Amino acid sequence: MALAGDLTLDLVRDSLIRQEDTIIFCLIERAKHPLNAPAYDQSYASFPGFSGSLLQYIVQQSEAMQATAGRYENPEESPFFPDKLPHSFVPPFKYPQVLHPAGTSINKNKIIWDMYFNQLLPLFVAEGDDGNYASTATSDLACLQALSRRIHYGKFVAEVKFRDAPHEYELAIRAKDRDALMNLLTYENVEQMVKKRVEKKAMVLGQEVSLGNDGDKQARFKVDPSVVSRLYGDWIMPFTKLVQVEYLLRRLD
Numbered sequence: 001m002a003l004a005g006d007l008t009l010d011l012v013r014d015s016l017i018r019q020e021d022t023i024i025f026c027l028i029e030r031a032k033h034p035l036n037a038p039a040y041d042q043s044y045a046s047f048p049g050f051s052g053s054l055l056q057y058i059v060q061q062s063e064a065m066q067a068t069a070g071r072y073e074n075p076e077e078s079p080f081f082p083d084k085l086p087h088s089f090v091p092p093f094k095y096p097q098v099l100h101p102a103g104t105s106i107n108k109n110k111i112i113w114d115m116y117f118n119q120l121l122p123l124f125v126a127e128g129d130d131g132n133y134a135s136t137a138t139s140d141l142a143c144l145q146a147l148s149r150r151i152h153y154g155k156f157v158a159e160v161k162f163r164d165a166p167h168e169y170e171l172a173i174r175a176k177d178r179d180a181l182m183n184l185l186t187y188e189n190v191e192q193m194v195k196k197r198v199e200k201k202a203m204v205l206g207q208e209v210s211l212g213n214d215g216d217k218q219a220r221f222k223v224d225p226s227v228v229s230r231l232y233g234d235w236i237m238p239f240t241k242l243v244q245v246e247y248l249l250r251r252l253d
């Protein structure tokens with residue numbers, strides 16, 4: 001969603017809520033396949049002129065192709081391999097200038113990548129190997145992009161919170177007081193609601209749907225709803241808040 005100048009916290013929250021659906025659908029798609037370890041093994045395949053795993057190959061090549069089609073011109077998008085990107089060939093679109101320009105330099109994709117592969121993936125995919133490595137890596141890319149977009153959306157969250165209470169934020173920014181900024185931007189009640197809502201969405205969006213009588217069937221979900229709640233509580237929201245603090249620290253530059 002492109003945000004106009006009349007950015008409000010409600011609009012920003014609406015976008016975050018819609019992005020929950022995207023993230024859960026992406027996880028459901030990835031969970032179709034087992035772990036498929038060779039996709040992440042550097043020694044499994046060699047691509048001409050490229051060193052890395054099949055997954056890295058798919059991510060870097062896809063990002064490069066999407067960059068030529070203008071994906072990273074949008075301030076809501078952050079690439080995983082920013083050093084390797086070609087220029088866009090499409091006519092520039094006038095995205096509303098909402099963020100302070102220093103926001104562009106914030107990119108937390110390294111910690112998102114590590115969290116996704118080292119912590120999250122083993123929690124929601126089965127062990128095993130079905131050989132579908134290209135499709136698996138494509139699903140991983142979709143998950144990574146959805147998580148990255150959501151977490152970097154913290155820049156917009158921070159901007160709107162700053163505009164709503166500039167004096168309070170300015171004091172903490174000038175004192176470079178990260179703890180004070182964290183306290184100002186944290187809403188515990190919102191976070192509890194988010195965790196409950198994503199757990200419920202994982203149940204609704206990931207349920208088995210059949211035409212028979214479902215009443216006596218044990219509920220089975222394509223992705224464990226408690227994992228989705230944990231993903232938000234342990235990683236997505238803390239990382240989004242980290243983006244918010246880092247953005248605010250640069251907001252008066």
Ligand SMILES: C=C(O[C@@H]1C=C(C(=O)O)C=C[C@H]1O)C(=O)O
Nearest residue numbers: 157185186187188190191237240
């Ligand atoms: C995004 C917000 O800011 C903070 C971060 C949250 C998140 O990442 O979902 C939720 C609540 C706040 O603690 C918000 O207030 O909506």
